[in-house]
Amino acid sequence: MKRKIYFGDRLFTIICHVLLALFALICLFPFLLVISASFTDEYTLLWEGYKLFPSKLSTSAYQLVMQTSQLGSGYLVTIFITVAGTAASLLVTSMMSYALSVKKLKIRNKVAFFVYFTMLFSGGMVANYLMVVKYLHLKDNLLVYILPALVSPWNMMLLRNFFATIPESLAESAKIDGANDMTILMKIVLPIAKPGLVTIGLFYALSYWNEWFKAMMYMDKENLITLQYLIMKILRNINFANTVAGSVGVSVNVPTYTSRMATLVVTIGPIVFLYPFLQKYFVKGLTVGGVKG
Amino acid sequence: MLQKRSKWMALALAAAMCAGTLTGCGNDDAGQGNSSAPESQSSENSVGGQSSAEESSKGGAEQAGAETPDPVTLKVLMTGDKPNDWDAVLDEFYNRTRDTLNITFDWTWVPSADYKDKLNVKMTAGEEYDLVFDAPWMHLRTLSQDGIYADLSPYLNNDDYPGLKLAFPEDVMKYNKYSDINCALPLFWCYGGQNLVMYRQDWAKEWNIGTDGQINSHDELKEYLEAVLANKPGVTPIALKNNRGFYHLFDAVTVELQDDHIYQGTLGKDIFFAYKLNDEETEVVATALPGDPAEYWEPFGGVDFWKQKVETSREWNKYCETDSLNQADPGALFQIGKAGAYIDTIDAVPKYNSLLRNNAPEAELGVYIHEEAARNMEKGVYTASVVASNCLCVPASSDKIDRTMAFLNWMFESQENHDLFEYGIEGVHWEAVGDSQYKLPDGVETTTNYNPLGYNLSWNPNYYRFSADYTEYALPYAEFSADITNYNTDSRITGFSFKSDSVTTEITQCGAILGEVLAPLNHGILDEPYQVFQDTTAQLRENDV
Numbered sequence: 008m009k010r011k012i013y014f015g016d017r018l019f020t021i022i023c024h025v026l027l028a029l030f031a032l033i034c035l036f037p038f039l040l041v042i043s044a045s046f047t048d049e050y051t052l053l054w055e056g057y058k059l060f061p062s063k064l065s066t067s068a069y070q071l072v073m074q075t076s077q078l079g080s081g082y083l084v085t086i087f088i089t090v091a092g093t094a095a096s097l098l099v100t101s102m103m104s105y106a107l108s109v110k111k112l113k114i115r116n117k118v119a120f121f122v123y124f125t126m127l128f129s130g131g132m133v134a135n136y137l138m139v140v141k142y143l144h145l146k147d148n149l150l151v152y153i154l155p156a157l158v159s160p161w162n163m164m165l166l167r168n169f170f171a172t173i174p175e176s177l178a179e180s181a182k183i184d185g186a187n188d189m190t191i192l193m194k195i196v197l198p199i200a201k202p203g204l205v206t207i208g209l210f211y212a213l214s215y216w217n218e219w220f221k222a223m224m225y226m227d228k229e230n231l232i233t234l235q236y237l238i239m240k241i242l243r244n245i246n247f248a249n250t251v252a253g254s255v256g257v258s259v260n261v262p263t264y265t266s267r268m269a270t271l272v273v274t275i276g277p278i279v280f281l282y283p284f285l286q287k288y289f290v291k292g293l294t295v296g297g298v299k300g
Numbered sequence: 301m302l303q304k305r306s307k308w309m310a311l312a313l314a315a316a317m318c319a320g321t322l323t324g325c326g327n328d329d330a331g332q333g334n335s336s337a338p339e340s341q342s343s344e345n346s347v348g349g350q351s352s353a354e355e356s357s358k359g360g361a362e363q364a365g366a367e368t369p370d371p372v373t374l375k376v377l378m379t380g381d382k383p384n385d386w387d388a389v390l391d392e393f394y395n396r397t398r399d400t401l402n403i404t405f406d407w408t409w410v411p412s413a414d415y416k417d418k419l420n421v422k423m424t425a426g427e428e429y430d431l432v433f434d435a436p437w438m439h440l441r442t443l444s445q446d447g448i449y450a451d452l453s454p455y456l457n458n459d460d461y462p463g464l465k466l467a468f469p470e471d472v473m474k475y476n477k478y479s480d481i482n483c484a485l486p487l488f489w490c491y492g493g494q495n496l497v498m499y500r501q502d503w504a505k506e507w508n509i510g511t512d513g514q515i516n517s518h519d520e521l522k523e524y525l526e527a528v529l530a531n532k533p534g535v536t537p538i539a540l541k542n543n544r545g546f547y548h549l550f551d552a553v554t555v556e557l558q559d560d561h562i563y564q565g566t567l568g569k570d571i572f573f574a575y576k577l578n579d580e581e582t583e584v585v586a587t588a589l590p591g592d593p594a595e596y597w598e599p600f601g602g603v604d605f606w607k608q609k610v611e612t613s614r615e616w617n618k619y620c621e622t623d624s625l626n627q628a629d630p631g632a633l634f635q636i637g638k639a640g641a642y643i644d645t646i647d648a649v650p651k652y653n654s655l656l657r658n659n660a661p662e663a664e665l666g667v668y669i670h671e672e673a674a675r676n677m678e679k680g681v682y683t684a685s686v687v688a689s690n691c692l693c694v695p696a697s698s699d700k701i702d703r704t705m706a707f708l709n710w711m712f713e714s715q716e717n718h719d720l721f722e723y724g725i726e727g728v729h730w731e732a733v734g735d736s737q738y739k740l741p742d743g744v745e746t747t748t749n750y751n752p753l754g755y756n757l758s759w760n761p762n763y764y765r766f767s768a769d770y771t772e773y774a775l776p777y778a779e780f781s782a783d784i785t786n787y788n789t790d791s792r793i794t795g796f797s798f799k800s801d802s803v804t805t806e807i808t809q810c811g812a813i814l815g816e817v818l819a820p821l822n823h824g825i826l827d828e829p830y831q832v833f834q835d836t837t838a839q840l841r842e843n844d845v
Contacts, residue, residue, distance in 0.1 A: 050636055050659055053632050053633075053635075053636045053638075054636050054638070071747055074747075074748065132417070132421055133420075133421050133424050133425065136421040136422075136424075136425050137425050140425060140427070141425060223414050223417075223418070224417075224418065224421070227408045229382075239411070239413075240381070240411050243411045243412070243413045243414075244380075244381035244411055244412075262747075263629075264632075
């Protein structure tokens with residue numbers, strides 16, 4: 008009897024594993040198609056469609072993508088703003104969140120509302136542009152990626168709620184031992200709030216990594232644009248060149264489809280390897296601030 | 301004690317933060333002070349734009365004529381990708397003009413998809429540029445209303461600027477006014493696009509269709525599509541684009557109706573209508589929408605132009621892909637031989653001619669111009685559209701208008717100067733073929749070669765060169781469309797463009813409803829197609845949309 012249950016359990020586990028493996032394969036399949044499509048030529052792709060093993064191999068799409076000289080600077084800019092931006096954002100956000108979670112601070116609700124207000128209303132594109140370009144003079148400046156995004160109201164609220172779950176008695180006992188607020192934050196609160204910080208950090212890192220709008224709006228110098236905007240630029244320009252070629256009486260043979268795939272493969276690089284290691288924090292992130300204790 | 305100390309620390313920190321913020325504010329103020337200067341200057345310039353332009357136009361002409369002027373850098377905001385070898389072209393320009401114009405450029409390229417937004421914020425924020433691209437379908441109307449763009453009329457029709465006088469004659473400029481001023485230099489090379497069907501002439505020859513494979517009528521085209529269906533399994537007879545369907549293939553021949561002052565119009569992209577003018581062509585006497593009851597169509601000869609169009613589309617639907625509504629790139633099917641025909645305009649001929657030959661050396665591109673009057677190159681039949689879709693503008697805030705115009709004058713002064721920007725350096729990026737054509741030098745890859753500009757900087761019918769990839773049959777049609785003398789420019793509707801600002805909501809509502817049925821009807825997918833049109837139009841009229 009026992010053996011039967013044991014066998015049933017095992018069978019169930021095996022079926023689950025097989026199903027999950029199949030599901031993983033199904034998820035992986037489009038990506039494999041993208042890679043194989045990027046290594047063929049335009050004619051073969053159009054004639055045969057997307058196949059795992061195209062009949063003709065070609066690297067012409069990669070040659071086209073690599074001829075974009077800003078690929079290196081795009082990577083550098085994106086990595087820089089992701090690392091520096093995440094560190095700066097975490098520092099400032101945690102300081103602000105801590106201040107707002109300390110009940111002693113009388114104006115905390117007013118400040119919190121001030122932050123919350125920006126989640127509901129924004130000045131719009133032109134006002135933002137004027138502010139950044141005319142008054143902050145951040146056009147063609149790498150700081151424009153980081154400064155306006157230093158504190159995300161949503162992340163700040165999340166972290167504040169997380170701090171609020173830390174027992175007040177910890178801070179009180181530290182104060183009795185002579186610690187000031189800065190020491191309490193750095194030595195006691197932040198180490199306890201590590202899961203929250205990692206989650207928020209991940210959110211920040213992703214938003215910095217995916218930044219393209221500010222590059223589009225505020226950067227005229229091509230060596231200061233981010234990787235994501237560069238991808239958009241390459242693809243949009245290839246599409247446009249193709250459309251224009253058809254409407255201006257010019258014969259241009261641009262490998263539209265294969266170059267799209269090659270661009271994807273070239274730029275997806277580091278982040279795709281990072282995801283499997285970080286995904287558990289995404290799950291945790293969903294519960295940050297939502298569960299007591 | 302400790303609490304006190306922490307209070308003091310907090311106070312100090314708060315003070316530091318406040319100080320930081322205030323310092324920021326201080327800088328902001330300073331910034332505001334600085335930046336308000338050009339803004340006020342800009343508004344002054346825009347009000348008195350003309351007089352300042354008049355004064356400077358003299359200066360510009362003098363500078364262009366005599367000694368080397370002071371060096372100047374012009375800031376240009378342009379749509380599109382930076383062309384390959386752009387720096388080499390600029391260097392060549394500097395070499396040629398160092399002693400005469402002495403201009404250098406600070407050129408900003410913005411991808412076309414982002415250009416509209418970026419232009420708007422940059423112009424609204426008063427950023428200083430000396431030359432920008434704008435278009436009636438972008439912000440040209442609103443920005444010209446706001447006085448953002450300078451009046452360029454003092455430079456036009458001015459003997460000191462012969463290049464501009466030649467490229468932008470009064471006949472053209474009078475149709476391209478915005479806010480009643482000539483603030484936009486029109487960029488175009490032809491006066492009317494020729495709609496056509498491209499097909500495989502080698503197949504048509506093989507099946508003895510048309511005159512030596514040349515299709516000359518809808519019947520012959522139908523015969524060809526039937527033959528593709530029968531002889532080429534797996535090949536779609538005709539590939540349609542999702543948002544176009546059969547496009548103008550079955551349009552009513554309104555050319556003949558123009559004598560009765562009957563025309564077709566479009567509002568937005570989905571609202572088509574017919575209108576009739578009085579004999580003097582001074583006012584509209586009747587309008588009708590597709591699917592309107594017979595009484596609406598009485599002034600138009602009693603026949604709804606769109607009835608035959610949608611019914612023929614339904615009949616021909618058997619020649620299309622089953623999911624043609626999702627086909628974004630039908631040209632790709634045609635170029636690799638998976639489609640027997642493809643609908644486009646004359647400009648697309650060089651591209652598909654060269655692609656077809658690359659993919660299948662035996663392929664021969666056939667072109668069927670389906671409008672009879674156009675096929676017969678009848679002079680004066682078609683009304684020219686002299687309103688350009690793309691333009692160059694000079695912001696009124698620029699203090700270098702004269703130098704900018706001197707540059708434009710130089711570019712439009714001669715074929716040689718114009719070719720430098722439009723096609724690149726001769727011998728390196730392109731080679732002349734005869735007087736009016738060009739080709740790429742042997743061994744040059746199109747993906748790394750200079751990308752011909754034009755629509756965004758230099759298009760002009762006087763200097764346009766046709767690609768050597770035009771087929772022998774198609775080239776005369778392309779040349780025909782670039783000559784304004786072949787078109788009727790006396791019509792009252794020449795240069796007319798409807799200002800839709802006051803009825804934007806109605807156009808959006810109407811377009812949303814019509815847009816839902818228009819694509820399936822254009823592809824011939826719906827049964828009882830005319831009934832669908834009738835029901836939709838009745839619904840619109842009932843709801844007073």
